[in-house]
Amino acid sequence: MTQEEVFKQLTSHAKEYGFVFQSSEIYDGLSAVYDYGQLGVELKNNIKKYWWDAMVRLNENIVGIDSAIFMHPKIWQASGHVGAFNDPLIDNKDSKKRYRADVLIEDYIAKIEEKINKDIEKGKKKFGDSFNEEQFRATNPNVLRNVAKMEQVRARMAAALNNNDLAELRQIIIDCEIACPISGTKNWTDVRQFNLMFSTQLGNISDESGVIYLRPETAQGIFVNFLNVQKTGRMKIPFGIAQIGKAFRNEIVARQFIFRMREFEQMEMQFFVRPGQELEWFAKWKENRIQWHKALGLGDEKYRFHDHDKLAHYANAAVDIEFEFPFGFKELEGIHSRTDFDLGQHQKFSGRKIQYFDPETNESYTPYVIETSIGLDRMFLAVLSSAYTEEKLENGEERVVLRIPPVLAPVKLAVLPLVKKDGLPEVARRIMDDLKFDFNCQYDEKDSIGKRYRRQDAIGTPYCITIDHDTLADNCVTIRDRDTMQQNRISIDSLRDYISERVDYKNVFRKLHKID
Ligand code: ATP
Numbered sequence: 001m002t003q004e005e006v007f008k009q010l011t012s013h014a015k016e017y018g019f020v021f022q023s024s025e026i027y028d029g030l031s032a033v034y035d036y037g038q039l040g041v042e043l044k045n046n047i048k049k050y051w052w053d054a055m056v057r058l059n060e061n062i063v064g065i066d067s068a069i070f071m072h073p074k075i076w077q078a079s080g081h082v083g084a085f086n087d088p089l090i091d092n093k094d095s096k097k098r099y100r101a102d103v104l105i106e107d108y109i110a111k112i113e114e115k116i117n118k119d120i121e122k123g124k125k126k127f128g129d130s131f132n133e134e135q136f137r138a139t140n141p142n143v144l145r146n147v148a149k150m151e152q153v154r155a156r157m158a159a160a161l162n163n164n165d166l167a168e169l170r171q172i173i174i175d176c177e178i179a180c181p182i183s184g185t186k187n188w189t190d191v192r193q194f195n196l197m198f199s200t201q202l203g204n205i206s207d208e209s210g211v212i213y214l215r216p217e218t219a220q221g222i223f224v225n226f227l228n229v230q231k232t233g234r235m236k237i238p239f240g241i242a243q244i245g246k247a248f249r250n251e252i253v254a255r256q257f258i259f260r261m262r263e264f265e266q267m268e269m270q271f272f273v274r275p276g277q278e279l280e281w282f283a284k285w286k287e288n289r290i291q292w293h294k295a296l297g298l299g300d301e302k303y304r305f306h307d308h309d310k311l312a313h314y315a316n317a318a319v320d321i322e323f324e325f326p327f328g329f330k331e332l333e334g335i336h337s338r339t340d341f342d343l344g345q346h347q348k349f350s351g352r353k354i355q356y357f358d359p360e361t362n363e364s365y366t367p368y369v370i371e372t373s374i375g376l377d378r379m380f381l382a383v384l385s386s387a388y389t390e391e392k393l394e395n396g397e398e399r400v401v402l403r404i405p406p407v408l409a410p411v412k413l414a415v416l417p418l419v420k421k422d423g424l425p426e427v428a429r430r431i432m433d434d435l436k437f438d439f440n441c442q443y444d445e446k447d448s449i450g451k452r453y454r455r456q457d458a459i460g461t462p463y464c465i466t467i468d469h470d471t472l473a474d475n476c477v478t479i480r481d482r483d484t485m486q487q488n489r490i491s492i493d494s495l496r497d498y499i500s501e502r503v504d505y506k507n508v509f510r511k512l513h514k515i516d
Contacts, residue, residue, distance in 0.1 A: 032254030067221025314341030402460030
Protein backbone atom coordinates (compact mmCIF):
# COMPACT_ATOMS: atom_id res chain seq x y z
CA MET A 1 0.00 0.00 0.00
CA THR A 2 1.23 3.52 -0.74
CA GLN A 3 1.59 6.02 2.09
CA GLU A 4 -1.42 7.85 0.70
CA GLU A 5 -3.57 4.72 0.85
CA VAL A 6 -2.44 4.01 4.40
CA PHE A 7 -3.43 7.57 5.34
CA LYS A 8 -6.86 7.11 3.76
CA GLN A 9 -7.35 3.87 5.71
CA LEU A 10 -6.29 5.67 8.87
CA THR A 11 -8.82 8.49 8.44
CA SER A 12 -11.67 6.11 7.74
CA HIS A 13 -10.60 3.98 10.71
CA ALA A 14 -10.60 7.09 12.91
CA LYS A 15 -14.19 7.73 11.88
CA GLU A 16 -15.41 4.13 12.01
CA TYR A 17 -14.25 3.67 15.59
CA GLY A 18 -15.38 7.00 17.00
CA PHE A 19 -12.09 8.90 17.16
CA VAL A 20 -12.64 11.80 14.73
CA PHE A 21 -15.70 12.92 12.75
CA GLN A 22 -16.01 15.60 10.09
CA SER A 23 -17.75 18.60 11.63
CA SER A 24 -21.40 19.11 10.59
CA GLU A 25 -21.27 15.91 8.58
CA ILE A 26 -25.03 15.62 8.05
CA TYR A 27 -24.86 19.04 6.35
CA ASP A 28 -22.04 17.79 4.08
CA GLY A 29 -19.34 18.95 6.46
CA LEU A 30 -17.44 22.13 7.21
CA SER A 31 -14.03 22.27 5.62
CA ALA A 32 -11.04 21.74 7.91
CA VAL A 33 -13.13 21.54 11.07
CA TYR A 34 -13.41 18.25 12.97
CA ASP A 35 -15.18 16.80 15.99
CA TYR A 36 -13.64 14.28 18.35
CA GLY A 37 -15.78 11.25 19.12
CA GLN A 38 -16.15 9.08 22.18
CA LEU A 39 -12.69 7.52 21.92
CA GLY A 40 -11.02 10.55 20.37
CA VAL A 41 -11.84 12.70 23.37
CA GLU A 42 -10.30 10.12 25.72
CA LEU A 43 -7.08 9.98 23.69
CA LYS A 44 -6.98 13.76 23.48
CA ASN A 45 -7.48 14.13 27.24
CA ASN A 46 -4.70 11.62 27.88
CA ILE A 47 -2.30 13.55 25.64
CA LYS A 48 -3.25 16.77 27.43
CA LYS A 49 -2.55 15.17 30.80
CA TYR A 50 0.82 13.91 29.60
CA TRP A 51 1.78 17.42 28.47
CA TRP A 52 0.25 19.29 31.40
CA ASP A 53 1.74 17.14 34.15
CA ALA A 54 5.13 17.07 32.42
CA MET A 55 5.04 20.89 32.51
CA VAL A 56 3.35 21.93 35.73
CA ARG A 57 3.76 18.90 38.02
CA LEU A 58 7.30 17.93 37.11
CA ASN A 59 8.54 21.52 37.25
CA GLU A 60 7.89 23.51 40.40
CA ASN A 61 8.65 26.73 38.51
CA ILE A 62 5.93 26.25 35.87
CA VAL A 63 2.27 27.03 36.54
CA GLY A 64 -0.79 26.89 34.30
CA ILE A 65 -3.57 29.27 33.32
CA ASP A 66 -6.72 29.18 31.21
CA SER A 67 -7.29 32.54 29.52
CA ALA A 68 -10.30 33.58 27.44
CA ILE A 69 -10.44 33.16 23.66
CA PHE A 70 -11.70 36.71 23.16
CA MET A 71 -9.22 39.41 24.08
CA HIS A 72 -8.91 43.15 23.71
CA PRO A 73 -8.36 43.88 19.98
CA LYS A 74 -5.30 46.02 20.75
CA ILE A 75 -3.52 42.85 21.85
CA TRP A 76 -3.40 41.67 18.25
CA GLN A 77 -2.00 45.00 17.11
CA ALA A 78 0.68 44.83 19.77
CA SER A 79 1.58 41.24 18.91
CA GLY A 80 1.88 42.08 15.22
CA HIS A 81 -0.92 39.76 14.12
CA VAL A 82 -3.13 42.47 12.62
CA GLY A 83 -0.28 43.74 10.47
CA ALA A 84 1.69 40.64 9.73
CA PHE A 85 -0.08 37.36 10.48
CA ASN A 86 -0.26 36.67 6.78
CA ASP A 87 0.35 33.79 4.46
CA PRO A 88 1.38 34.36 0.86
CA LEU A 89 -1.38 32.98 -1.34
CA ILE A 90 -1.55 32.24 -5.03
CA ASP A 91 -4.47 31.12 -7.23
CA ASN A 92 -4.43 28.85 -10.22
CA LYS A 93 -6.52 30.60 -12.85
CA ASP A 94 -7.79 27.37 -14.41
CA SER A 95 -8.77 25.29 -11.39
CA LYS A 96 -9.61 28.41 -9.32
CA LYS A 97 -7.86 26.66 -6.43
CA ARG A 98 -5.96 28.69 -3.90
CA TYR A 99 -2.59 27.66 -2.49
CA ARG A 100 0.01 28.90 -0.06
CA ALA A 101 2.93 29.88 -2.25
CA ASP A 102 5.52 28.70 0.30
CA VAL A 103 3.74 25.35 0.69
CA LEU A 104 3.77 24.78 -3.09
CA ILE A 105 7.53 25.37 -3.07
CA GLU A 106 8.03 23.21 0.02
CA ASP A 107 6.12 20.35 -1.64
CA TYR A 108 8.39 20.75 -4.66
CA ILE A 109 11.46 20.51 -2.40
CA ALA A 110 9.97 17.44 -0.71
CA LYS A 111 9.63 15.76 -4.12
CA ILE A 112 13.31 16.35 -4.84
CA GLU A 113 14.13 14.91 -1.43
CA GLU A 114 12.06 11.84 -2.32
CA LYS A 115 14.11 11.41 -5.49
CA ILE A 116 17.32 11.56 -3.46
CA ASN A 117 15.99 8.95 -1.05
CA LYS A 118 14.98 6.69 -3.95
CA ASP A 119 18.49 6.91 -5.41
CA ILE A 120 19.90 6.01 -2.00
CA GLU A 121 17.54 3.02 -1.73
CA LYS A 122 18.65 1.89 -5.19
CA GLY A 123 22.29 2.22 -4.15
CA LYS A 124 21.60 0.18 -1.02
CA LYS A 125 20.10 -2.61 -3.07
CA LYS A 126 22.90 -2.54 -5.63
CA PHE A 127 25.84 -2.51 -3.24
CA GLY A 128 24.35 -4.53 -0.38
CA ASP A 129 26.44 -4.70 2.80
CA SER A 130 29.29 -2.70 1.34
CA PHE A 131 27.02 0.35 0.82
CA ASN A 132 28.35 3.54 2.39
CA GLU A 133 25.61 6.19 2.44
CA GLU A 134 27.92 9.07 3.28
CA GLN A 135 30.22 8.27 0.38
CA PHE A 136 27.27 7.73 -1.96
CA ARG A 137 25.83 11.14 -1.04
CA ALA A 138 29.20 12.77 -1.61
CA THR A 139 29.86 11.22 -5.02
CA ASN A 140 26.70 10.09 -6.83
CA PRO A 141 26.07 12.65 -9.60
CA ASN A 142 22.25 12.39 -9.43
CA VAL A 143 22.21 12.92 -5.69
CA LEU A 144 24.68 15.79 -5.89
CA ARG A 145 22.66 17.52 -8.60
CA ASN A 146 19.40 17.13 -6.69
CA VAL A 147 20.87 18.29 -3.37
CA ALA A 148 22.26 21.39 -5.07
CA LYS A 149 18.88 22.07 -6.71
CA MET A 150 17.07 21.61 -3.42
CA GLU A 151 19.42 23.91 -1.54
CA GLN A 152 19.21 26.57 -4.20
CA VAL A 153 15.39 26.62 -4.15
CA ARG A 154 15.33 26.59 -0.36
CA ALA A 155 17.73 29.53 -0.16
CA ARG A 156 15.73 31.52 -2.71
CA MET A 157 12.49 30.87 -0.82
CA ALA A 158 14.03 31.84 2.53
CA ALA A 159 15.32 35.09 1.05
CA ALA A 160 11.98 35.87 -0.59
CA LEU A 161 10.07 35.22 2.65
CA ASN A 162 12.54 37.23 4.70
CA ASN A 163 12.32 40.18 2.32
CA ASN A 164 8.57 39.83 1.89
CA ASP A 165 9.27 39.65 -1.83
CA LEU A 166 6.00 38.29 -3.24
CA ALA A 167 7.05 38.70 -6.90
CA GLU A 168 10.12 36.56 -6.25
CA LEU A 169 7.99 33.87 -4.60
CA ARG A 170 5.90 33.73 -7.77
CA GLN A 171 9.04 33.65 -9.90
CA ILE A 172 10.32 30.61 -7.97
CA ILE A 173 7.05 28.81 -8.73
CA ILE A 174 7.40 29.71 -12.42
CA ASP A 175 11.11 28.80 -12.58
CA CYS A 176 10.54 25.45 -10.89
CA GLU A 177 7.67 24.82 -13.33
CA ILE A 178 5.32 23.96 -10.47
CA ALA A 179 1.90 22.97 -11.81
CA CYS A 180 -1.46 23.06 -10.03
CA PRO A 181 -2.18 19.52 -8.76
CA ILE A 182 -5.83 19.89 -9.86
CA SER A 183 -5.68 21.51 -13.32
CA GLY A 184 -2.11 20.52 -14.13
CA THR A 185 -1.48 24.03 -15.56
CA LYS A 186 1.05 26.70 -14.62
CA ASN A 187 -1.38 29.55 -15.11
CA TRP A 188 -0.81 31.41 -11.81
CA THR A 189 -2.05 34.74 -10.44
CA ASP A 190 0.24 37.10 -8.53
CA VAL A 191 1.12 36.22 -4.95
CA ARG A 192 -0.86 38.21 -2.35
CA GLN A 193 -0.82 38.40 1.42
CA PHE A 194 -3.80 36.95 3.28
CA ASN A 195 -4.49 37.59 6.98
CA LEU A 196 -5.29 34.40 8.85
CA MET A 197 -7.28 35.85 11.76
CA PHE A 198 -11.03 35.33 12.06
CA SER A 199 -12.88 38.41 13.19
CA THR A 200 -16.30 38.96 14.68
CA GLN A 201 -18.31 41.77 16.34
CA LEU A 202 -18.46 42.53 20.02
CA GLY A 203 -21.98 42.95 21.46
CA ASN A 204 -24.09 45.53 19.64
CA ILE A 205 -21.23 47.61 18.25
CA SER A 206 -21.42 47.21 14.50
CA ASP A 207 -18.66 49.52 13.29
CA GLU A 208 -14.88 48.98 13.17
CA SER A 209 -14.48 49.67 16.89
CA GLY A 210 -16.46 46.53 17.71
CA VAL A 211 -14.23 44.17 15.76
CA ILE A 212 -12.64 41.47 17.87
CA TYR A 213 -10.67 38.42 16.85
CA LEU A 214 -10.76 34.75 17.64
CA ARG A 215 -7.26 34.21 19.03
CA PRO A 216 -4.86 32.69 16.47
CA GLU A 217 -2.55 31.45 19.26
CA THR A 218 -2.88 30.96 22.99
CA ALA A 219 0.47 32.62 23.76
CA GLN A 220 -0.84 36.20 24.01
CA GLY A 221 -3.20 35.18 26.84
CA ILE A 222 -0.08 34.21 28.77
CA PHE A 223 1.85 37.41 28.02
CA VAL A 224 -0.95 39.72 29.08
CA ASN A 225 -1.27 37.79 32.35
CA PHE A 226 2.46 37.83 33.05
CA LEU A 227 2.23 40.34 35.91
CA ASN A 228 -0.90 38.75 37.39
CA VAL A 229 0.69 35.33 37.63
CA GLN A 230 4.14 36.55 38.63
CA LYS A 231 2.77 38.67 41.47
CA THR A 232 -0.01 36.41 42.81
CA GLY A 233 2.09 33.25 42.44
CA ARG A 234 5.23 34.99 43.81
CA MET A 235 7.10 33.51 40.84
CA LYS A 236 10.83 34.05 40.53
CA ILE A 237 12.64 34.14 37.24
CA PRO A 238 13.26 31.74 35.59
CA PHE A 239 9.66 30.50 35.55
CA GLY A 240 7.07 29.36 33.03
CA ILE A 241 3.35 29.69 32.35
CA ALA A 242 1.57 26.89 30.51
CA GLN A 243 -1.79 26.86 28.77
CA ILE A 244 -3.90 24.48 26.71
CA GLY A 245 -6.66 25.97 24.59
CA LYS A 246 -8.35 26.55 21.27
CA ALA A 247 -6.87 28.69 18.53
CA PHE A 248 -8.37 29.71 15.19
CA ARG A 249 -6.73 30.36 11.83
CA ASN A 250 -8.37 30.91 8.49
CA GLU A 251 -5.94 28.54 6.77
CA ILE A 252 -5.73 28.82 3.00
CA VAL A 253 -4.73 25.24 2.42
CA ALA A 254 -6.71 23.09 4.73
CA ARG A 255 -6.00 19.46 4.05
CA GLN A 256 -4.37 16.36 5.48
CA PHE A 257 -7.16 15.67 7.92
CA ILE A 258 -6.50 17.09 11.40
CA PHE A 259 -2.97 18.21 10.50
CA ARG A 260 -4.15 21.65 9.41
CA MET A 261 -7.47 22.79 10.84
CA ARG A 262 -9.22 26.12 11.07
CA GLU A 263 -10.16 25.50 14.71
CA PHE A 264 -7.55 23.60 16.67
CA GLU A 265 -5.99 23.28 20.07
CA GLN A 266 -2.54 24.34 21.21
CA MET A 267 -0.44 23.41 24.22
CA GLU A 268 1.90 26.34 24.79
CA MET A 269 4.37 27.23 27.49
CA GLN A 270 6.18 30.56 27.81
CA PHE A 271 9.33 30.48 29.92
CA PHE A 272 10.57 33.81 31.26
CA VAL A 273 14.30 34.25 31.70
CA ARG A 274 16.95 36.86 32.41
CA PRO A 275 18.03 38.80 29.29
CA GLY A 276 21.19 37.33 27.84
CA GLN A 277 20.42 33.83 29.12
CA GLU A 278 17.78 33.06 26.51
CA LEU A 279 19.92 31.01 24.13
CA GLU A 280 21.10 28.78 26.94
CA TRP A 281 17.47 28.14 27.94
CA PHE A 282 16.50 27.68 24.31
CA ALA A 283 19.02 24.81 24.06
CA LYS A 284 17.69 23.29 27.30
CA TRP A 285 14.08 23.42 26.12
CA LYS A 286 15.01 21.94 22.77
CA GLU A 287 16.52 18.95 24.58
CA ASN A 288 13.69 18.75 27.10
CA ARG A 289 10.94 18.71 24.48
CA ILE A 290 12.51 16.05 22.26
CA GLN A 291 12.94 13.93 25.36
CA TRP A 292 9.23 14.32 26.15
CA HIS A 293 8.35 13.07 22.68
CA LYS A 294 10.79 10.17 22.65
CA ALA A 295 9.73 8.95 26.11
CA LEU A 296 6.40 7.89 24.59
CA GLY A 297 8.12 5.28 22.46
CA LEU A 298 6.62 6.08 19.05
CA GLY A 299 10.13 5.54 17.59
CA ASP A 300 13.12 7.87 17.91
CA GLU A 301 13.71 7.80 14.15
CA LYS A 302 10.35 9.51 13.60
CA TYR A 303 11.58 12.86 14.95
CA ARG A 304 13.99 15.40 13.57
CA PHE A 305 14.85 19.03 14.23
CA HIS A 306 14.38 21.62 11.53
CA ASP A 307 15.89 25.08 11.93
CA HIS A 308 13.67 27.85 10.58
CA ASP A 309 14.60 29.21 7.16
CA LYS A 310 12.87 32.43 8.09
CA LEU A 311 13.03 33.82 11.62
CA ALA A 312 9.94 35.69 12.76
CA HIS A 313 10.64 39.38 13.36
CA TYR A 314 10.61 38.89 17.13
CA ALA A 315 12.76 35.73 17.35
CA ASN A 316 16.50 35.26 17.76
CA ALA A 317 16.38 31.46 17.48
CA ALA A 318 13.70 29.00 16.35
CA VAL A 319 13.52 25.29 15.69
CA ASP A 320 10.73 22.89 14.79
CA ILE A 321 10.40 19.35 15.96
CA GLU A 322 9.22 17.50 12.89
CA PHE A 323 7.45 14.17 12.96
CA GLU A 324 7.29 11.60 10.21
CA PHE A 325 3.57 11.64 9.37
CA PRO A 326 2.27 9.32 6.60
CA PHE A 327 2.73 12.27 4.22
CA GLY A 328 6.35 12.93 5.24
CA PHE A 329 8.23 14.87 7.92
CA LYS A 330 6.16 17.89 9.02
CA GLU A 331 6.14 20.36 11.90
CA LEU A 332 4.71 19.00 15.12
CA GLU A 333 6.06 21.52 17.61
CA GLY A 334 7.87 24.85 17.50
CA ILE A 335 10.43 26.10 20.02
CA HIS A 336 11.11 29.81 19.75
CA SER A 337 13.32 32.30 21.50
CA ARG A 338 10.98 35.33 21.36
CA THR A 339 13.29 37.84 23.05
CA ASP A 340 11.48 40.58 25.02
CA PHE A 341 9.32 41.39 22.00
CA ASP A 342 5.90 40.39 23.35
CA LEU A 343 6.18 41.83 26.85
CA GLY A 344 7.84 44.94 25.39
CA GLN A 345 5.03 45.44 22.89
CA HIS A 346 2.31 45.01 25.52
CA GLN A 347 4.12 47.51 27.73
CA LYS A 348 4.09 49.95 24.83
CA PHE A 349 0.50 49.42 23.73
CA SER A 350 -1.10 49.16 27.17
CA GLY A 351 0.94 51.90 28.81
CA ARG A 352 1.49 49.62 31.84
CA LYS A 353 4.94 48.86 33.14
CA ILE A 354 5.62 45.18 32.53
CA GLN A 355 8.91 44.52 34.27
CA TYR A 356 10.39 42.13 36.76
CA PHE A 357 12.50 43.15 39.73
CA ASP A 358 15.24 40.57 40.09
CA PRO A 359 16.19 40.29 43.79
CA GLU A 360 19.41 38.50 42.87
CA THR A 361 20.77 41.27 40.67
CA ASN A 362 18.79 44.15 42.18
CA GLU A 363 17.69 45.15 38.69
CA SER A 364 14.38 45.62 36.92
CA TYR A 365 14.08 44.32 33.39
CA THR A 366 11.69 43.03 30.74
CA PRO A 367 12.16 39.24 30.79
CA TYR A 368 13.11 37.30 27.67
CA VAL A 369 10.92 34.41 26.60
CA ILE A 370 11.40 30.88 25.35
CA GLU A 371 8.22 29.41 23.93
CA THR A 372 7.34 25.79 23.33
CA SER A 373 4.24 25.40 21.20
CA ILE A 374 2.70 22.13 20.13
CA GLY A 375 -0.56 21.43 18.31
CA LEU A 376 -2.66 19.00 20.32
CA ASP A 377 -4.42 17.77 17.19
CA ARG A 378 -1.11 17.24 15.40
CA MET A 379 0.13 15.27 18.40
CA PHE A 380 -3.08 13.23 18.23
CA LEU A 381 -2.37 12.52 14.55
CA ALA A 382 1.25 11.60 15.32
CA VAL A 383 0.11 9.07 17.93
CA LEU A 384 -2.68 7.66 15.78
CA SER A 385 -0.66 7.39 12.57
CA SER A 386 2.31 5.71 14.20
CA ALA A 387 -0.03 3.36 16.08
CA TYR A 388 -2.08 2.22 13.08
CA THR A 389 -0.90 -1.21 11.93
CA GLU A 390 -2.38 -3.76 9.57
CA GLU A 391 -1.04 -7.18 10.48
CA LYS A 392 -1.08 -10.61 8.91
CA LEU A 393 -1.17 -13.23 11.63
CA GLU A 394 0.46 -16.65 11.59
CA ASN A 395 -2.89 -18.37 11.08
CA GLY A 396 -3.46 -16.34 7.91
CA GLU A 397 -6.00 -13.97 9.50
CA GLU A 398 -5.57 -10.22 9.38
CA ARG A 399 -6.04 -7.70 12.13
CA VAL A 400 -5.93 -3.93 12.42
CA VAL A 401 -4.32 -2.91 15.68
CA LEU A 402 -3.70 0.52 17.14
CA ARG A 403 -0.41 0.23 19.00
CA ILE A 404 -1.10 3.35 21.05
CA PRO A 405 1.31 3.72 23.98
CA PRO A 406 -0.65 2.10 26.87
CA VAL A 407 -0.42 5.28 28.94
CA LEU A 408 -2.38 7.17 26.26
CA ALA A 409 -4.79 4.41 25.17
CA PRO A 410 -8.44 5.57 25.42
CA VAL A 411 -9.57 2.29 27.00
CA LYS A 412 -7.08 0.48 29.20
CA LEU A 413 -8.99 -2.70 29.95
CA ALA A 414 -11.75 -4.68 28.25
CA VAL A 415 -13.74 -6.96 30.53
CA LEU A 416 -15.14 -9.92 28.59
CA PRO A 417 -17.26 -12.72 30.05
CA LEU A 418 -16.77 -15.78 27.85
CA VAL A 419 -20.53 -16.44 27.73
CA LYS A 420 -23.59 -14.44 28.68
CA LYS A 421 -24.73 -16.95 31.32
CA ASP A 422 -23.68 -19.21 34.20
CA GLY A 423 -22.89 -16.24 36.45
CA LEU A 424 -19.95 -15.06 34.31
CA PRO A 425 -21.44 -11.60 33.48
CA GLU A 426 -21.99 -11.00 37.19
CA VAL A 427 -18.34 -11.66 37.99
CA ALA A 428 -17.31 -9.48 35.03
CA ARG A 429 -19.53 -6.62 36.27
CA ARG A 430 -18.04 -6.87 39.74
CA ILE A 431 -14.54 -6.54 38.25
CA MET A 432 -15.69 -3.54 36.16
CA ASP A 433 -17.17 -1.83 39.20
CA ASP A 434 -14.02 -2.47 41.17
CA LEU A 435 -11.65 -1.06 38.53
CA LYS A 436 -13.60 1.58 36.60
CA PHE A 437 -12.33 4.49 38.66
CA ASP A 438 -8.72 3.33 38.32
CA PHE A 439 -8.81 2.98 34.53
CA ASN A 440 -11.20 3.50 31.68
CA CYS A 441 -12.72 0.01 31.26
CA GLN A 442 -15.08 -1.32 28.63
CA TYR A 443 -17.51 -4.19 29.13
CA ASP A 444 -18.37 -6.36 26.12
CA GLU A 445 -20.32 -9.62 26.05
CA LYS A 446 -21.43 -9.67 22.41
CA ASP A 447 -20.08 -12.01 19.69
CA SER A 448 -17.29 -14.58 19.85
CA ILE A 449 -14.26 -13.86 22.00
CA GLY A 450 -12.10 -13.61 18.83
CA LYS A 451 -14.31 -10.88 17.41
CA ARG A 452 -14.27 -9.01 20.70
CA TYR A 453 -10.46 -9.13 20.78
CA ARG A 454 -10.37 -7.67 17.24
CA ARG A 455 -12.69 -4.83 18.28
CA GLN A 456 -10.40 -3.98 21.18
CA ASP A 457 -7.27 -4.23 18.98
CA ALA A 458 -8.88 -1.78 16.57
CA ILE A 459 -9.28 0.84 19.31
CA GLY A 460 -5.89 0.17 20.90
CA THR A 461 -6.97 -1.36 24.23
CA PRO A 462 -3.75 -2.74 25.73
CA TYR A 463 -5.39 -5.41 27.92
CA CYS A 464 -8.40 -7.71 27.67
CA ILE A 465 -9.49 -10.06 30.40
CA THR A 466 -11.74 -13.04 29.86
CA ILE A 467 -13.89 -14.43 32.64
CA ASP A 468 -14.55 -18.14 32.06
CA HIS A 469 -16.02 -21.05 34.00
CA ASP A 470 -12.70 -21.74 35.76
CA THR A 471 -12.84 -18.21 37.14
CA LEU A 472 -15.72 -19.27 39.39
CA ALA A 473 -13.48 -21.88 40.98
CA ASP A 474 -9.99 -20.33 41.00
CA ASN A 475 -10.76 -16.57 41.07
CA CYS A 476 -8.43 -16.09 38.09
CA VAL A 477 -8.97 -14.58 34.64
CA THR A 478 -7.11 -14.78 31.33
CA ILE A 479 -5.34 -11.55 30.48
CA ARG A 480 -4.38 -10.89 26.87
CA ASP A 481 -1.75 -8.44 25.72
CA ARG A 482 -2.69 -6.35 22.66
CA ASP A 483 0.76 -6.29 21.08
CA THR A 484 2.04 -9.82 21.68
CA MET A 485 -1.43 -11.41 21.83
CA GLN A 486 -0.03 -13.59 24.59
CA GLN A 487 -2.42 -14.81 27.24
CA ASN A 488 -1.68 -15.40 30.90
CA ARG A 489 -3.71 -16.55 33.82
CA ILE A 490 -3.79 -14.06 36.65
CA SER A 491 -5.72 -13.72 39.91
CA ILE A 492 -8.50 -11.14 40.04
CA ASP A 493 -6.96 -9.66 43.19
CA SER A 494 -3.73 -8.78 41.39
CA LEU A 495 -5.42 -7.17 38.34
CA ARG A 496 -5.24 -3.60 39.60
CA ASP A 497 -1.51 -3.73 40.29
CA TYR A 498 -0.77 -5.62 37.07
CA ILE A 499 -2.48 -3.06 34.86
CA SER A 500 -1.41 0.00 36.86
CA GLU A 501 2.20 -0.98 36.48
CA ARG A 502 1.82 -0.98 32.73
CA VAL A 503 -0.45 1.99 32.03
CA ASP A 504 0.62 4.44 34.69
CA TYR A 505 1.91 7.87 33.63
CA LYS A 506 4.62 7.50 36.24
CA ASN A 507 6.40 5.00 33.99
CA VAL A 508 6.84 7.68 31.36
CA PHE A 509 7.39 10.60 33.74
CA ARG A 510 10.30 8.71 35.29
CA LYS A 511 12.09 9.02 31.96
CA LEU A 512 11.75 12.83 31.97
CA HIS A 513 13.95 15.40 33.64
CA LYS A 514 12.71 18.65 35.08
CA ILE A 515 14.06 21.83 33.57
CA ASP A 516 16.88 23.45 35.52
P1 ATP B 1 2.57 25.77 9.90
O1 ATP B 1 3.90 26.26 9.37
O2 ATP B 1 2.38 24.27 9.78
O3 ATP B 1 1.41 26.58 9.44
P2 ATP B 1 3.09 27.39 12.17
O4 ATP B 1 4.58 27.49 12.12
O5 ATP B 1 2.25 28.51 11.70
O6 ATP B 1 2.62 26.01 11.47
P3 ATP B 1 2.94 27.90 14.96
O7 ATP B 1 2.35 29.23 14.79
O8 ATP B 1 4.36 27.77 15.39
O9 ATP B 1 2.69 27.03 13.64
O10 ATP B 1 1.99 27.07 15.95
C1 ATP B 1 2.49 26.15 16.89
C2 ATP B 1 1.92 24.75 16.68
O11 ATP B 1 0.51 24.79 16.52
C3 ATP B 1 2.43 24.08 15.41
O12 ATP B 1 3.66 23.44 15.63
C4 ATP B 1 1.33 23.08 15.13
O13 ATP B 1 1.53 21.88 15.86
C5 ATP B 1 0.08 23.75 15.64
N1 ATP B 1 -0.71 24.32 14.55
C6 ATP B 1 -0.51 25.48 13.90
N2 ATP B 1 -1.45 25.69 12.96
C7 ATP B 1 -2.28 24.62 13.02
C8 ATP B 1 -3.45 24.25 12.32
N3 ATP B 1 -3.97 25.02 11.37
N4 ATP B 1 -4.06 23.08 12.64
C9 ATP B 1 -3.55 22.28 13.61
N5 ATP B 1 -2.46 22.59 14.31
C10 ATP B 1 -1.81 23.73 14.04
